[in-house]
Amino acid sequence: MKHLLLGLLLLLSFSAKGIEVTHGPWICDMDSTSVTIVWVTDKPGKAWVEIAPDGPDHFYGKARPRYYDILEGRKVLTDSVHRVHIEGLKPNTKYRYRVFTQEVAEWRYDDWVTFGKTACTDVWRGKPHEFTTFPAQSREITFLVLNDIHERAKFMKDLCKNIDFKKLDFVLLNGDMSNRLRSQQHMMEAYLDTCVSMFATHTPLFFNRGNHELRGQFADYLYRYFPTNSGKYYRLQHVAGVDFLFIDSGEDKPDEDIEYSGIVDYDQYRVEQARWLRQLREEKKVGKYPLVVFSHMPPTLENWHGPYHMQETLTPELNKMNVSVMLSGHLHAFGYQKPNEIINFPNLVNSNNTYLLCRIANGKMEVDYVGLNGKDKKHFTFLMK
Template identity: 90%
Template sequence: MKHLVFGLLLLFSVGAKAIEVTHGPWICDMDSTSVTIVWVTDMPGMSWVEVAPDSTDHFYGKARQRYYDVLAGRKVLTDSVHRVRIEGLKPDTKYRYRVFTQEVAEWRYDDWVTLGKTACTDVWRGKPYTFATFPARPREITFLVLNDIHERAKFMKDLCKNIDFNKLDFVLLNGDMSHRLRSQQHMMEAYLDTCVRMFATHTPLFFNRGNHELRGQFADYLYRYFPTKNGHYYRLQHVAGVDFLFIDSGEDKPDEDIEYSGIVNYDQYREEEARWLRSLREQNKVGKYPLVAFSHIPPTLQNWHGPYHMQQTLTPELNKMNVSVMLSAHLHRYGYQDPNEVINFPNLVNSNNTYLLCHIANGKMEVDYVGLNAKDKKHFTFPLK
């Protein structure tokens, strides 16, 4: 009898476990009037973000607005990765926010749903998180580029120990942040939890895939954690008077390489991306503002299939778009390429042990290339066209 009572008490305690926010939140895909906030809970539920201008006296007032995780008109109840798109914000404005997820206690049939306990981000004990939208007009921009960290989360933290993330407009992860994608927990431990602790609750995290993010059983789920407004990894992002072009460079080996077991089709994907680049130019969606490009794989390499195919598909379109500079990665070492017969724009390659701290002002972009050792430091100036 004693064991039965203990078992019932244990069952009750397990069943009474409250839903929890396990990862995040982090901010992505921001512009001057909208932002996406992402977080993860330990069970599915209905999620929302409550937002208020930072100028209000109290977070829980009439100024607070609620935005739900909605897909095609239905509030999402069956996912533990929550993505809330917030529209209609004011440019250049600071906001406070909290995230909430309410578990589904019972779902009998059709839409007869009973909601249960709610997880939130320190709703009574702590302060709300904050973010500031980008201005609609041009101004100075400062951002940080990291790449090829390959699961060295502690190294990334040490590398950035002197960075004041509150002074950055965004942080770009330019690919190969992990070796491959095995699971959600693997990705979180590899880099994303550390990014959240360092900056991503308040400074937008822009993500650009590397070739190693294309590998592993969990690779098809990556987009759920870094959603974009246009629904693609490749995209055009406007920030305060500058257009940033995200090139999704694909794999570096041929599609038929034995490593891929016949499950990839990146040649066709790059051809699709080239058509999208052409459409940007033909529809006059680029050219009004200076253009800075990001690509994990540099397009100037000659001896790998991926960059060679980029030269056949993506590079000719980029050469017609008046790119001021491209920042790339992949080589695990420093590299710089002046404009030449392959590309008509400069290409700066960041290593796996350094970051790029970029500042745009007065018609030019100043870039500090910085590592843990003073000898790693270099400085570049790129005029913006």
């Protein structure tokens, strides 16, 4: 009888447990007038963000506008990964924000829904999270590039210990942050929770897939955590007078390789991106601003199938775009190639043990290539065309 009562008490305490924010929030896909905020709760529910311009008033000083996680006209109630896209913001403006998720207590039929407890970030004892939209006009840009961390979250934190993230416009994760994707928790422990603790609540996290993000049972779910305005991993992102082109470079071995078990089609995916690049050029969506390209795999410096296929499909289109510089990873070593008969732009390859700190101003991009404790330091200057 005693054990039965104890079991009932445990059951009641579990059922009464409220919803909790377990990961995040983090900022992605920001421009001068919009932002996307993502977070995760331990239960599905109705999610929204409250937002307020920065000021001396308290966040509770008045009702703040709500922006919901909406899919095709319906507020999403069945997901625990919440993605709220906010538009109509002012350029170069600092905002405070707070995230909410209200659990679904009961869903009887049709749209007869009863909501339960709410999880939210604290603005009473703590401060609201903050971000600043990009300016609409050109100005100096500073950003950090990390890649090939391969689940070494502590190393990443140590590597960046001297970085003031609040002085950065964004941080680019340029691929292979994981070894493979097994589950949400695996990805969070591998790097994303650490990114949130270091910078991603206030500094936008731009994500570019590497070949290892293409592997594992959870790989098909990755986009849910890094949504983009284009709906694609490959995209064109404008920041304060510079266009950043994200190339989703795919796998390094042939699609037919036994390692992939016949489930991939990256050759066709690169062909698709080549058509998209051609369309960008023909529709004159590039060319007005200096262009920087991000690609996990460099199209040269490795004699494997993936780079060779990039040379057949992607680089001929990039060569017609007046690219200022490409930043890559993948090699787990420093690499640099000047313009040549294959690529008519420089390609700087960051290693797995260094970061790139990039500053664009006065028609140039200055890049510091820095390792742990300041070792392996190199400096590069690229003219912005």
